[in-house]
Amino acid sequence: MKKICVIGTGYVGLVSGAGLADFGNEVICCDIDAGKIDQLNNGIMPIYEPGLKELVDRNIKGKRLKFTADVPNAILNSDVIFTAVGTPMGQDGEADLTAVEAVAKTVAQNLNGYKVICTKSTVPVGTGERIKRIITTFKNNGNEFDVVSNPEFLREGSAVGDFLIPDRVVFGVENARAEKVMRDVYRSLFLIETPMVVTNIATAELIKYASNAFLAVKISFINEMSNLADAAGADVHVIAKAMGLDGRISAKFLHPGPGYGGSCFPKDTQALAKTADNFSVNLEVVKAAIRANANQRESVLARIKSILPDLSGKRVAVLGLAFKPNTDDVRDTPAEHIIKGLIQAGASVVGYDPIAAENFKRYYLPDLEVKDSVWEAVENADLTVILTEWNELRGLSLPMLKEKMKQPNVVDARNILNIDELKLLGFTYRNMGRSKI
Numbered sequence: 001m002k003k004i005c006v007i008g009t010g011y012v013g014l015v016s017g018a019g020l021a022d023f024g025n026e027v028i029c030c031d032i033d034a035g036k037i038d039q040l041n042n043g044i045m046p047i048y049e050p051g052l053k054e055l056v057d058r059n060i061k062g063k064r065l066k067f068t069a070d071v072p073n074a075i076l077n078s079d080v081i082f083t084a085v086g087t088p089m090g091q092d093g094e095a096d097l098t099a100v101e102a103v104a105k106t107v108a109q110n111l112n113g114y115k116v117i118c119t120k121s122t123v124p125v126g127t128g129e130r131i132k133r134i135i136t137t138f139k140n141n142g143n144e145f146d147v148v149s150n151p152e153f154l155r156e157g158s159a160v161g162d163f164l165i166p167d168r169v170v171f172g173v174e175n176a177r178a179e180k181v182m183r184d185v186y187r188s189l190f191l192i193e194t195p196m197v198v199t200n201i202a203t204a205e206l207i208k209y210a211s212n213a214f215l216a217v218k219i220s221f222i223n224e225m226s227n228l229a230d231a232a233g234a235d236v237h238v239i240a241k242a243m244g245l246d247g248r249i250s251a252k253f254l255h256p257g258p259g260y261g262g263s264c265f266p267k268d269t270q271a272l273a274k275t276a277d278n279f280s281v282n283l284e285v286v287k288a289a290i291r292a293n294a295n296q297r298e299s300v301l302a303r304i305k306s307i308l309p310d311l312s313g314k315r316v317a318v319l320g321l322a323f324k325p326n327t328d329d330v331r332d333t334p335a336e337h338i339i340k341g342l343i344q345a346g347a348s349v350v351g352y353d354p355i356a357a358e359n360f361k362r363y364y365l366p367d368l369e370v371k372d373s374v375w376e377a378v379e380n381a382d383l384t385v386i387l388t389e390w391n392e393l394r395g396l397s398l399p400m401l402k403e404k405m406k407q408p409n410v411v412d413a414r415n416i417l418n419i420d421e422l423k424l425l426g427f428t429y430r431n432m433g434r435s436k437i
């Protein structure tokens, strides 16, 4: 078991730090955001993630998990340094590595013995080499270090389970010494026979982007099929089900919607395409998925306008602001584009989300009218659009919805409402690939 420091205590760093502590390691999570660390030291989770508080509390109690804003001190007291800082989209779609590079410098300045520097942030191929160069340049002693790539595959909304029982763990290493350290860190997972892919650093870095890009392509594919199904009078759910029964395809990620969003797929597809361009390799399929995703957001607006061609003065209720259920993360959420499009077309928008409403207002539209319940949001609305498949929206009472709304118009961009009931109640509705069945 190792002494670990996780730098960056966000969605990935906090879950990973608490998870690594749960595996028996001694972990200190640190962040330059002192407010976040204060919250954690006071037992408050800075993000919404099911099961996270229990995981954190259990490991604090077990004295395996601590939080600090003193990053240098955390490095000095650790053998393995995980970097989990953000790598947002930068210029031209490239990943912005400012935070990763800043961390590498801080690590170099605090290298008081052999350490393994492990990148968990999603970084373009070649970043491991870059980190090595930075540390070599800025360290002021002869201490040795190894650089490792350990991409993270957790999904927001089910991050705790994904981290504790992953499908696989990938690490890219350059030598047996670093590999042994990583095997010690993940020892608990070896015991439950989790597949481990041990490879070189460049391969590990690319595995993460290849996985996310493939999933983005799969989503964009079924999204386009849903548009065709709507035009042709077919049922995309039956198409997806039959496709998914083919073992070569698999049923997962064949759910049409308003386009993928969140903190990973949009920026990672762009960054991968840009990296490939830099190598003079054209990733046509990935670029097409990016374009299809932008079109899909527009297609939701088109569906709305096919019911209400003139939106000026119309009241539209938007149910679901997070990019997916069970998270408060609104980064690159389809709701942003769609709500802005509605406002631009003259609609007055009222939003509802059980968890993410405040974040949505903070990052995008401070003046957006948001309500504390579905029923307040849909009151007097001319149209309701569903953008996130929160469980409470899956069970929405349609008679009640009709009663509350001014006009019974619905665009179900997540295909969660019962079509027979919508028809029976006289709703005018659109969905994604089942509108004409």
Ligand SMILES: NC(=O)c1ccc[n+]([C@@H]2O[C@H](COP(=O)([O-])OP(=O)(O)OC[C@H]3O[C@@H](n4cnc5c(N)ncnc54)[C@H](O)[C@@H]3O)[C@@H](O)[C@H]2O)c1
Pocket (backbone or CB within 6 Å): 007, 008, 009, 010, 011, 012, 013, 030, 031, 032, 033, 036, 071, 084, 085, 086, 087, 099, 102, 103, 120, 121, 122, 123, 152, 153, 154, 155, 156, 263, 264
């Ligand atoms: N969110 C996900 O679902 C997910 C999944 C897999 C991989 N990733 C990748 O993991 C990385 C982190 O993503 P996230 O969603 O956790 O980001 P985040 O924005 O939630 O967290 C990043 C944290 O790093 C801190 N930070 C920034 N610079 C720092 C510095 N110099 N020193 C210390 N702390 C610093 C920030 O204050 C913030 O708390 C990204 O590269 C992302 O692509 C994210």
